[in-house]
Amino acid sequence: MALSEETIQSLAAKVDEAARTTTPLVMLTAEIPELTLDEAYTIQRASMARRFERGESLVGMKMGLTSRAKMEQMGVHEPIYGHLTSAMTLADGATIAHGDYCHPRVEPEIAFIMGEDLSGTPTPQEALRAVSGVCGALEIIDSRYKDFKFTLIDVVADNASSTGYVLGTKLAHPATLELGNLGMVMSVNGQVVETGSSAAILEHPARSLAALVKMLNARGEGLKKGQVVLAGGATKAVALNPGDQVTLEVEGLGRVELGVAG
Ligand code: OOG
Ligand code: MG
Numbered sequence: 001m002a003l004s005e006e007t008i009q010s011l012a013a014k015v016d017e018a019a020r021t022t023t024p025l026v027m028l029t030a031e032i033p034e035l036t037l038d039e040a041y042t043i044q045r046a047s048m049a050r051r052f053e054r055g056e057s058l059v060g061m062k063m064g065l066t067s068r069a070k071m072e073q074m075g076v077h078e079p080i081y082g083h084l085t086s087a088m089t090l091a092d093g094a095t096i097a098h099g100d101y102c103h104p105r106v107e108p109e110i111a112f113i114m115g116e117d118l119s120g121t122p123t124p125q126e127a128l129r130a131v132s133g134v135c136g137a138l139e140i141i142d143s144r145y146k147d148f149k150f151t152l153i154d155v156v157a158d159n160a161s162s163t164g165y166v167l168g169t170k171l172a173h174p175a176t177l178e179l180g181n182l183g184m185v186m187s188v189n190g191q192v193v194e195t196g197s198s199a200a201i202l203e204h205p206a207r208s209l210a211a212l213v214k215m216l217n218a219r220g221e222g223l224k225k226g227q228v229v230l231a232g233g234a235t236k237a238v239a240l241n242p243g244d245q246v247t248l249e250v251e252g253l254g255r256v257e258l259g260v261a262g
Contacts, residue, residue: 003032012046015158018144020049022102025144027154032048040156041219047159048083056085060114061216062139063208064160065231067200070107073236076152079202079210082160084228090140090166095259098242101163103143106240106258107233108186108248109203110179110198111137111167114217119222121214130223131209133171134179136250138186138258139230140164141237147150165230167239170254180204183251184234188244194235198250205231 003011007061011028028043029035051059064070064080071077098104115132119162122130141161145154155161182198202208208231216222224230240246242262249255 003035004056007037007131008042008046008100011043012050015043015144016047016050022100023104024146027145027150028157029151035157036155037156043074043157043253044082044159048085049181051087058083059086059089060084060226060230061166061212061223062160062162062230063212063232064155066202066208067202067234069196069236070233074150074155075118076150076155077209078135078152078255079211079232080152080156080160081164081215082244084162084165084230088162088164090164090258092166093167093257094166096127096164097260097261098139099262101140102144103148103241104140104163105140105188105237106246107139107141107237108140108184108196108200108235109137109233110182110231110250112133112205112231113167113171113230114223114225117222117224119214120217122210124204124210127173127210127213129204133173134177134253135171135196136184136248136256138246138248138256140168140240141259144228166256166258167228168248168250168254168256172253177252179206182253185233185249186238188238188245193238194234196234197230198234200234201231208232217235222242
């Protein structure tokens with residue numbers, strides 16, 4: 001039986017309040033095991049509507065669980081998407097306060113800046129033609145569920161754990177890079193913690209972009225010119241601790257930095 005609008009709204013309020021107050025939640029599926037993936041995306045949108053009412057605006061979208069390393073780390077083996085809002089945007093070199101999060105983790109990512117609107121069911125090559133710039137990015141994820149554990153349905157309802165992102169300042173046109181195999185090195189306090197390649201992201205980040213557009217199309221939606229898209233972590237996510245200084249280096253795209261205060 002489909003969930004009522006009232007239940008959708010109350011579940012959206014639950015994940016939104018957990019995010020707003022950084023109070024970890026019990027998984028929604030523990031109470032409603034029959035929740036479907038489609039309903040989870042409806043809850044995600046209803047929770048975004050609450051943020052927009054508070055003055056946040058939509059700045060882009062993210063894909064998640066697009067690399068084998070991430071799928072295995074989380075035990076969820078299907079790519080998902082989430083919404084990025086203005087309140088999640090951090091400048092390169094920004095310092096976050098650890099206390100503002102439940103249990104933050106950081107991921108090395110590739111970001112796209114859309115040069116044109118994009119909808120429908122494009123091939124990866126067609127999707128890339130709508131991109132005006134590519135850069136390295138660090139994503140901060142902070143699941144609203146206890147112990148950072150969830151099912152596919154729960155993480156989708158929770159906007160794919162989206163919390164913050166930092167874009168590198170060096171933008172390149174996709175045609176000038178070998179986007180399908182860029183080396184990525186993430187360090188914390190000068191020590192290399194994860195190494196990978198953009199090839200880990202569904203074999204090519206453009207495939208992640210095309211998959212996102214296709215999933216949005218199923219709801220009659222698409223991407224807009226100027227939006228940011230994160231293609232998904234290329235390696236496992238790494239827990240952040242107070243005092244951490246995180247650096248990501250992406251071949252051809254320079255460095256991205258993030259600090260963590262107590
Ligand atoms: C879900 C979000 C995953 C990625 O890049 O794979 C994600 C999570 O792991 O909490 O952002
Ligand atoms: Mg991510």
